[in-house]
Amino acid sequence: MADQENHSWPMAPALIYQKSDEENPTFKAIRKERTNNKCFVFIFAGIVIHCIFILVFALIVLRPKSPDVKLRSVTVKGLRYATSPWPSFNATLTAEITIKNPNFGSFRFENTTASLVYEGVKIGGKRTSKSGVNARGTKVMNVGIDVRSSRLPEGPNNLGNDLNSGTLKLSGQAKFSGTLHLVKILRCKKTSELNCTFTLYLTSRTIKDLLCY
Numbered sequence: 775m776a777d778q779e780n781h782s783w784p785m786a787p788a789l790i791y792q793k794s795d796e797e798n799p800t801f802k803a804i805r806k807e808r809t810n811n812k813c814f815v816f817i818f819a820g821i822v823i824h825c826i827f828i829l830v831f832a833l834i835v836l837r838p839k840s841p842d843v844k845l846r847s848v849t850v851k852g853l854r855y856a857t858s859p860w861p862s863f864n865a866t867l868t869a870e871i872t873i874k875n876p877n878f879g880s881f882r883f884e885n886t887t888a889s890l891v892y893e894g895v896k897i898g899g900k901r902t903s904k905s906g907v908n909a910r911g912t913k914v915m916n917v918g919i920d921v922r923s924s925r926l927p928e929g930p931n932n933l934g935n936d937l938n939s940g941t942l943k944l945s946g947q948a949k950f951s952g953t954l955h956l957v958k959i960l961r962c963k964k965t966s967e968l969n970c971t972f973t974l975y976l977t978s979r980t981i982k983d984l985l986c987y
C-alpha cells in the first residue's frame with residue numbers, strides 16, 4: 775500500500791522531487807517542465823490579478839455619475855405687488871444653485887434654462903451660458919430670474935386670493951445637460967435636473983419651505 779502511494783506521483787510530487795534530485799535524468803526533465811508550467815501559472819495569475827485591478831479601477835473611477843444639482847437658497851429683490859386694479863406682482867428672485875461633480879473628469883454643460891413656475895405657468899426664466907465643473911469639484915451659480923405675473927394667461931386664477939393671503943407657492947425647475955469627459959477618449963452625456971417648490975412670503979419678502987424632489 776505504501777509503495778503504491780509513492781509511485782502515484784501526481785498526488786505526492788514532493789516525494790518524487792526528493793528522490794529524483796541526482797538519480798534520474800528523466801525526472802529532472804519532468805521537473806523542469808513542471809517548473810515552466812508553474813511559471814506560466816504565476817504569469818497567468820499575475821495577468822488575472824492585473825485585470826481585476828483594472829476592472830475595479832474602471833468601475834470606481836470611470837463609472838459615470840450624474841452631477842448633483844441642488845437649489846441652496848432663493849433671495850427676493852424688487853418685490854412689488856398690488857391687488858387693484860387687478861392682482862399683479864413683479865420681483866427678481868435669485869437662486870443659488872450648486873452643481874457637484876462626483877466624477878474623476880470634468881463636466882461641461884451647454885445652455886441651461888432655469889424656470890420659475892406659478893400654478894403650472896412659467897412666469898420667469900433665465901438662460902445660463904455654457905460652463906463647466908472640474909473633476910470632483912463644485913460650482914456655485916447665482917441665477918437671477920425676473921418674475922412677472924403679467925405672463926399668466928388671461929382668465930380666472932388664484933393670484934388675487936394668494937396675494938391677499940400673503941403667500942405665493944412657486945416652483946423652480948432647471949435641467950443641466952452636458953458632456954462628461956472621463957478620460958481623453960471616453961465621453962458621455964449626462965443630465966441632472968432640479969425640481970423644487972417654495973413659498974414666497976410677501977410681507978417679509980422671504981422664501982420658506984424650500985423642498986426639492
Ligand SMILES: *[C@@H]1O[C@H](CO)[C@@H](O)[C@H](O)[C@H]1NC(C)=O
Pocket residue numbers: 854855856862863864922924
Ligand atoms: C409689474 O411690471 C409691469 C411692467 O413690467 C407693470 O405694468 C406692473 O404695474 C408692475 N406691477 C406692480 C405691482 O408693480
Ligand SMILES: *[C@@H]1O[C@H](CO)[C@@H](O)[C@H](O)[C@H]1NC(C)=O
Pocket residue numbers: 884885
Ligand atoms: C446655446 O445658446 C447659443 C446662443 O444663445 C445658441 O446659439 C446655441 O444653439 C445654444 N445651444 C443649445 C444646445 O441650446
Ligand SMILES: *[C@@H]1O[C@H](CO)[C@@H](O)[C@H](O)[C@H]1NC(C)=O
Pocket residue numbers: 947969970987
Ligand atoms: C417635479 O416634482 C413634482 C413632485 O414630485 C412632480 O409632480 C412634477 O411633475 C415634477 N416636475 C418636473 C418638471 O419634473
